[in-house]
Amino acid sequence: MPKPLPDLRGPADPSTPQLAIHAARFAALGDPTRLGILVRLSDGAPRSIARLTEATDLTRQAVTKHLAVLAEAGIVRASRRGRETLFELEPAPLAAARQYLDAIAAQWEAALGRLKSFIEDPPH
Amino acid sequence: MPKPLPDLRGPADPSTPQLAIHAARFAALGDPTRLGILVRLSDGAPRSIARLTEATDLTRQAVTKHLAVLAEAGIVRASRRGRETLFELEPAPLAAARQYLDAIAAQWEAALGRLKSFIEDPPH
């Protein structure tokens, strides 16, 4: 059974708040620098800002802003250790994004299935 | 076996072009209006611009722009029928986005697994 997935096909759509949350998450992923940072953090090891900056051709401040965006979306978590701020990947929000795409795909496939059965065995 | 996933942990990173493509895809998903459009199209039925505009409180032009962004990312496909332009969902790019998130998650879990085995059975 495909996941519910807020039904936006009707005229009234009160379930838009969830949609905004998911959109914000995708927006956070929608930048090559940020996506690169995530990939680098995907080995589970926390890294400092300076460390993450080394891998780019940007300023530390630019990277800091990107990390702030990721943190705002909950995709990354910061912790202070001494004079440095360590960032590590937070898997839950990524899983949520994945499941959202899964839901859309499931909806699509379910629709295909209904179309197929309709063609093979039309009503009336 | 976790998917390769461009290794950005080294200093030199020539595999960034792929990253840009994925980032562009996520960026296209990173807007509530566009995400809403996708959900509405996820039942497989093509819809006209006017039809999709009805579900929003925006102008037709605004919706047209959003559809252009989605089309640019390949997430949606347009076709002309008479005087109206029909848009329908394209599942392949969405699947690619899903798989990218899967790859990151797999990387993460593999790292956790290595950490676990290290703790349970430390070398030396």
Place this chain on the structure above:
DNA sequence: CCTTCATGCAACCTTATGGATGCGCTTTTA
């Protein structure tokens, strides 16, 4: 044919976004 529907194109506006600099504060470390 004349009107209406569904779009496309272009100009314009406002705000968000990505990035850089300069400066000051705290923690290490030589």
Place this chain on the structure above:
DNA sequence: TAAAAGCGCATCCATAAGGTTGCATGAAGG
């Protein structure tokens, strides 16, 4: 303790993004 490493904050800049309005154009219908 003085220098260096790592950051945070504030400011400033240029461009992209989201939206609107106005006008022109092709297709449908009566």
